[in-house]
Amino acid sequence: MQSQRIAVAGGTGGIGQHVVEGLLEIKAKCSLHIIVLSRSVRSDIFFAGSSAPVLAVDYNDIANLAKVLNEHQIDTVLSTLSSPDPAVFAATQGNLLSAALRVPTVHRFSPSEYTHDSSALAEIIPYARSKIEILEPLKQIKAMRGSNFEFTLFHTGAFMNYLAVGNPKPDGAKALGHITPFPYVFDFKNLKANVPGDGERRMVFTATEDIGKFVAAATQLATWEEHSEMKGDWVTFNQIISMAESILGGNILFSQKRSMPSTIVTAGIGGSPPSFTNLYLFIYLAIINGNYEMMRPFNLNEAVGNAVKPITVKEFLERWWGL
Structure with missing residues (x-):
């Protein structure tokens, strides 16, 4: 099922804002409803003639996070969260997933990957271990909900x-x-x-502008694979x-x-x-x-076809x- 009502967590950050801009570029054509979650009060994001409201949230307050997602009937949560503290990052992203699971309309979740496959890096790069903590919960949810729940990791290089x-x-x-x-x-x-x-x-290597376009195009795919490999070169x-x-x-x-x-x-x-x-x-x-x-093969490049020319x-x- 394609994504229609999308929340971007951390969408005022570096890669997050590129993801928001990628979505805004296709917003009118795909009739999307987009909200941006931020730790602080920010102005709305404007791009390509469209806009998305920025909503201040406390990632330690799971109930309120769920309330915000439910009020907007979000079906897809894209996490672009980051933190220099691995423990804070893992806990924050875990809270976001817990909140999403309380919302009946949510059927897609993408954790904050935006690098190479963290699973392949975790043995050598300690910070990568905080990124893979969420994988087992996601796999368990997928096993329980079947076709009613999808997740993907965006590998960007x-x-x-x-x-x-x-x-x-x-x-x-x-x-x-x-x-x-x-x-x-x-x-x-x-x-x-x-x-x-x-x-x-x-x-x-993939340009951040193209990453935003790849992610936006992926939200309009009928199904998600667990790994979405993209490349510019x-x-x-x-x-x-x-x-x-x-x-x-x-x-x-x-x-x-x-x-x-x-x-x-x-x-x-x-x-x-x-x-x-x-x-x-x-x-x-x-x-x-x-x-x-x-x-793995660059499956996202193939899946979105000419929608993105990196x-x-x-x-x-x-x-x-x-x-």
């Missing part, structure tokens, strides 16, 4: 927009969309790259460096550092507790280990770093 950090163009800040800067592997402004391993591991780090050097022109060469497991541990991963500060080090280890290449890494680099 890395946000392609990180490749634009430090862009000097007059409108360069727009390249990041709504996400915050994160100098991930590449420093294009200073022609530097801190490459995980030998740079030959493939990684999925699937490339190695060495390929990105080669593309960048060509696009920047002349005899431009990147200064490259190759991070291997031993140097990563020495850099602080060993005795340091997992946090957002050293999260990238754990990600480097997972990339070198091949965990980011454990991808930008490739080469196209993105040409747009923001081309001369």
Whole structure:
């Protein structure tokens, strides 16, 4: 059953706002009712000639959360929640699911994934473990309710927009969309790259704007698979460096550092507790280990067809770093 009345939890955040904008883009055509849940009072979100109200909620108050969802007869809850504290994140998302289950009209729920498959990453990346805590409850609910309940995890790969950090163009800040800067592997402004391993591991990159469009298109699918794999591009780090050097022109060469497991541990991963500060080090280890290449077929690209035409890494680099 297609989604018609949708709540986006965390929809004022980085990736959340892109999801809201993706939905607003198809709102009129698909006759959608969209609400955004936020921890604080915010203005309505306007995009593509449509708008969605932002409702302030307390994620610790399950009864009130359920009341809000019930008042709007929500049938689909999309979680884009995040927190630097894994315990807070897991508890908040668990409360959201508990509230959704109290609402008779809710038949779809998507937890906050928006990365590679967290199940494949949890052994190496501690933060990923907080994302998979909700999977067993979801599977149990699905087993009990059968066709009356669906859930999916949106696997996006890395946000392609990180490749634009430090862009000097007059409108360069727009390249990041709504996400915050994160100098991930590449420093294009200073022609530097801190490459995980030998740079030959493939990684999925998807622009945040396209992620919003993919999620919006997925709400209109008749059925959901448990995993929704999307991609803008699937490339190695060495390929990105080669593309960048060509696009920047002349005899431009990147200064490259190759991070291997031993140097990563020495850099602080060993005795340091997992946090957002050293999260990238754990990600480097997972990339070198091949965990980011454990991808299923890109079923969402196929399922939505021409509804989304994602930008490739080469196209993105040409747009923001081309001369």
